[in-house]
Amino acid sequence: MTGQQPSPVLAVDGLTKDYPGVRAVDNVSFSVEQSTVHCLVGENGAGKSTLVKMLTGALRPTSGSMRVGGSPYEPSNPSDARAGGIATLFQELHVVDELTVQENLTLGMERSRFGFLVKSDLDDRVVRTLAAIEPSIDPSARVSTLSVAQKQIVEIARAASSGASVIIMDEPTAALSEREVERLFAVIRRLREADVTVIYISHKLDEIFKLGDAVTVLRDGKHIATKKLSEVAGRAELIEMMIGRSVLQTYAPRSTVTDETVLAAEGLTSELLKDVSFHINRGEIVGFYGLVGAGKTEIARALFGADRVSGSIRFKGQSVGRSPKGAIASGIALVPEERRTQGLFTSLSIRRNISVMNTRRLSSGGVFRSSDERAAAVEYVQKLSIATDSIEKYAEKLSGGNQQKVVLAKCLFADADLLLLDEPTRGVDVGAKTEIYDIIRQLADAGTSVAVFSSELEEVLGICDRIFLLFSGSVQAEVTNGPDVDPASILNVVTGGGAHAVQ
Amino acid sequence: MTVMSHISVQHPASTTRGDHVARFLRNYYIYFVLVAVVVVLSVANLDRFDLFERGNFLNPSNIINILRVSAPLLTLAGAFTLLMVSGYIDLSVGSAMSLSAVVYALLAINGVPFLAAFGITILVGVGLGAINGFLVARLKITPVIATLITLSLYKGVALLLVQDGVSAIKSGGGLSMPGWFNSYGREGVLVGLPMAFWVAVLVTIVLVIAQDRTLLGKYAAATGGNPTAAKLSGINTTRIVFLLYVIVGVSAALAGIARSSFMSLGDPLSGDGMELSAILVVLLGGTAFSGGEGRVLRSFVGALIIMALTVGMLTLVPAYYQTLVLGSALLAAAASNHLISRKEKAS
Numbered sequence: 114m115t116g117q118q119p120s121p122v123l124a125v126d127g128l129t130k131d132y133p134g135v136r137a138v139d140n141v142s143f144s145v146e147q148s149t150v151h152c153l154v155g156e157n158g159a160g161k162s163t164l165v166k167m168l169t170g171a172l173r174p175t176s177g178s179m180r181v182g183g184s185p186y187e188p189s190n191p192s193d194a195r196a197g198g199i200a201t202l203f204q205e206l207h208v209v210d211e212l213t214v215q216e217n218l219t220l221g222m223e224r225s226r227f228g229f230l231v232k233s234d235l236d237d238r239v240v241r242t243l244a245a246i247e248p249s250i251d252p253s254a255r256v257s258t259l260s261v262a263q264k265q266i267v268e269i270a271r272a273a274s275s276g277a278s279v280i281i282m283d284e285p286t287a288a289l290s291e292r293e294v295e296r297l298f299a300v301i302r303r304l305r306e307a308d309v310t311v312i313y314i315s316h317k318l319d320e321i322f323k324l325g326d327a328v329t330v331l332r333d334g335k336h337i338a339t340k341k342l343s344e345v346a347g348r349a350e351l352i353e354m355m356i357g358r359s360v361l362q363t364y365a366p367r368s369t370v371t372d373e374t375v376l377a378a379e380g381l382t383s384e385l386l387k388d389v390s391f392h393i394n395r396g397e398i399v400g401f402y403g404l405v406g407a408g409k410t411e412i413a414r415a416l417f418g419a420d421r422v423s424g425s426i427r428f429k430g431q432s433v434g435r436s437p438k439g440a441i442a443s444g445i446a447l448v449p450e451e452r453r454t455q456g457l458f459t460s461l462s463i464r465r466n467i468s469v470m471n472t473r474r475l476s477s478g479g480v481f482r483s484s485d486e487r488a489a490a491v492e493y494v495q496k497l498s499i500a501t502d503s504i505e506k507y508a509e510k511l512s513g514g515n516q517q518k519v520v521l522a523k524c525l526f527a528d529a530d531l532l533l534l535d536e537p538t539r540g541v542d543v544g545a546k547t548e549i550y551d552i553i554r555q556l557a558d559a560g561t562s563v564a565v566f567s568s569e570l571e572e573v574l575g576i577c578d579r580i581f582l583l584f585s586g587s588v589q590a591e592v593t594n595g596p597d598v599d600p601a602s603i604l605n606v607v608t609g610g611g612a613h614a615v616q
Numbered sequence: 617m618t619v620m621s622h623i624s625v626q627h628p629a630s631t632t633r634g635d636h637v638a639r640f641l642r643n644y645y646i647y648f649v650l651v652a653v654v655v656v657l658s659v660a661n662l663d664r665f666d667l668f669e670r671g672n673f674l675n676p677s678n679i680i681n682i683l684r685v686s687a688p689l690l691t692l693a694g695a696f697t698l699l700m701v702s703g704y705i706d707l708s709v710g711s712a713m714s715l716s717a718v719v720y721a722l723l724a725i726n727g728v729p730f731l732a733a734f735g736i737t738i739l740v741g742v743g744l745g746a747i748n749g750f751l752v753a754r755l756k757i758t759p760v761i762a763t764l765i766t767l768s769l770y771k772g773v774a775l776l777l778v779q780d781g782v783s784a785i786k787s788g789g790g791l792s793m794p795g796w797f798n799s800y801g802r803e804g805v806l807v808g809l810p811m812a813f814w815v816a817v818l819v820t821i822v823l824v825i826a827q828d829r830t831l832l833g834k835y836a837a838a839t840g841g842n843p844t845a846a847k848l849s850g851i852n853t854t855r856i857v858f859l860l861y862v863i864v865g866v867s868a869a870l871a872g873i874a875r876s877s878f879m880s881l882g883d884p885l886s887g888d889g890m891e892l893s894a895i896l897v898v899l900l901g902g903t904a905f906s907g908g909e910g911r912v913l914r915s916f917v918g919a920l921i922i923m924a925l926t927v928g929m930l931t932l933v934p935a936y937y938q939t940l941v942l943g944s945a946l947l948a949a950a951a952s953n954h955l956i957s958r959k960e961k962a963s
Binding site for chain 2: 191192210212221223229230
């Protein structure tokens with residue numbers, strides 16, 4: 114593209130990853146120039162994380178090849194990636210709190226004689242690397258005394274001093290304050306000056322324009338473009354590349370929505386939420402759409418009483434939000450994001466899972482009626498067409514879609530009037546997705562209110578009657594769904610582009 | 617909480633006052649406790665109870681007596697600390713100690729010379745530790761379960777070895793213990809203290825150095841502090857944990873030798889309850905139950921405190937209260953440990 118032609122530090126060629134029934138990454142080719150900040154963007158499910166997993170050796174590609182510094186690169190585990198000069202900064206931090214900064218920096222690379230640690234140039238090198246990228250961190254401080262942002266910088270320094278030529282950062286600003294983000298950016302720029310290449314993954318488009326030299330856009334597993342950021346006209350162009358024109362409008366206005374408010378939330382505020390207010394009507398499907406960290410899960414958990422927030426939540430005229438037990442009793446049920454760990458008892462049968470939230474209905478005088486439990490299980494397995502040969506099958510043996518249906522059945526059996534669905538179709542195959550959407554619509558038609566918390570635009574545009582757009586803990590805009598809703602402007606709002614001109 | 621200008625260098629960013637207090641408490645409180653215990657026991661004039669006939673608590677012969685009795689626990693404290701720092705635990709130490717004591721006594725009474733008997737018993741300790749290490753580090757069985765199983769196994773073997781109807785291996789029936797057997801644990805060789813005590817000191821010194829100066833010490837802390845980070849840094853945590861179990865096994869064997877020679881018999885029940893004492897000592901020394909944090913030397917001091925209290929208690933409360941008192945002390949140590957950890961996390 115330009116006059117000088119340095120060989121790319123990393124090149125992927127025809128990279129493809131197939132999962133049963135899904136092609137997560139489809140023939141992706143691009144290259145990353147040395148000493149640049151190369152951004153990777155795309156919607157949820159675009160294939161970014163699968164691509165990163167292949168780069169770090171966590172996954173093997175189905176086909177295609179990668180080259181680092183011109184030589185073939187085939188990592189089969191994270192230490193291969195390290196040896197190849199590729200380090201990754203994960204969202205969860207991998208530092209040892211109990212050791213000092215310097216001990217963390219040399220961890221695993223120490224020089225020793227007969228098992229005894231010996232002083233070496235390594236100690237000087239790591240201290241110098243750290244001083245070069247962030248002089249305010251004392252190498253002799255214990256890591257437990259550092260803030261999250263500083264721990265992150267310690268990890269970056271470790272990657273840099275281990276000789277990594279490429280550092281992959283996956284949403285590194287998710288847990289940082291604005292001030293800390295600025296500091297991280299300064300660190301990243303200093304890395305670039307030190308000839309380290311950074312692959313930067315973020316949903317926040319502003320960050321990308323601020324920091325990036327080049328950007329690669331993925332959509333539906335395919336490579337859309339790799340461009341210099343100076344050649345990208347602006348947010349609008351980037352957003353258009355991210356969503357294309359492929360968002361299908363499958364939404365049909367529903368006639369069963371009422372004006373009767375069942376839930377009203379006023380001024381919900383917590384560490385993450387900023388003065389969130391909204392209401393949900395009976396028989397309505399409401400969407401909360403935002404990116405990772407925008408506050409979706411926090412709102413869901415607050416409504417369910419799992420986390421305490423300030424502000425008021427009134428459900429059918431009563432104040433709720435104090436405990437999950439109270440929420441269930443008044444008719445609110447939550448289908449959590451982490452289905453396997455929070456929503457399902459994987460070591461119990463389908464029958465036992467369905468009855469677990471409402472055992473009172475199945476017992477009289479403290480005696481449990483198994484026959485009714487069996488009948489209920491059979492009823493819901495049929496109603497939600499859960500694919501199983503027996504209600505005695507363990508939940509862990511079911512596919513993701515069927516597991517999610519069991520969680521839904523559990524909530525339905527609890528006679529919920531308001532269903533909170535946090536990422537209801539994550540990890541669910543396409544067929545089951547459609548079925549789950551149908552179930553949600555049927556429920557709403559029958560008078561149940563549903564709140565869908567999702568980071569998939571297609572999902573909220575497909576089923577929700579009204580959509581609240583979230584960005585960094587506050588409601589930026591409310592959209593009434595319909596054929597004239599513009600996905601690009603929605604994406605603009607949730608990536609921090611301001612609330613104006615949505616409809 | 618982060619308020620750093622970009623100019624300032626060499627200052628830990630967010631060290632708060634509460635953090636300093638918590639660190640100070642964790643580092644030094646054990647020494648204050650030791651002094652306090654000694655003072656209290658000295659003031660509570662033990663003479664009155666006429667049990668020791670040695671006068672005041674601070675009387676040299678009384679101190680020597682306490683240190684002699686303490687040798688097994690002092691031997692065990694350091695290795696147990698390192699294991700807990702790495703986030704693991706060994707409930708079988710008491711049984712391993714009993715079995716070692718029985719083996720050692722059997723060898724001695726059958727005429728095996730001192731050094732050979734000593735060496736063989738230590739090899740037994742290596743083996744017992746290796747079994748634990750294999751179950752926990754290789755087969756990934758939960759440490760509590762695995763070592764609870766070996767607790768029962770090792771004790772079973774110890775009982776089998778003493779199967780002829782007597783309760784312990786001791787002089788009698790034509791066989792008698794050689795003279796060196798008893799003197800190892802009782803006879804003063806240096807400032808009136810026996811070999812067994814000096815071996816405990818030596819073991820502690822070695823482990824203090826290991827903790828501060830070797831890869832093993834650092835990797836133990838890394839394994840306990842953040843296992844994922846340790847693995848991602850290329851540390852073979854399986855090997856570290858296995859090695860630590862072997863070290864605990866050797867310490868248990870040394871403790872068994874000390875105990876049996878002090879009592880002049882090989883008692884298959886002599887190590888009973890030792891795992892609780894070891895946990896108590898290590899917690900008292902400020903080792904975090906969750907791993908990552910803890911010092912060998914502080915556990916050594918913790919062991920001194922517990923033994924001073926135990927001996928002191930003999931004169932103050934009836935013996936049958938002792939388990940209850942031990943349990944209460946354990947509760948107090950665990951609770952204060954937890955509170956300090958929480959303070960550290962919060963600040």
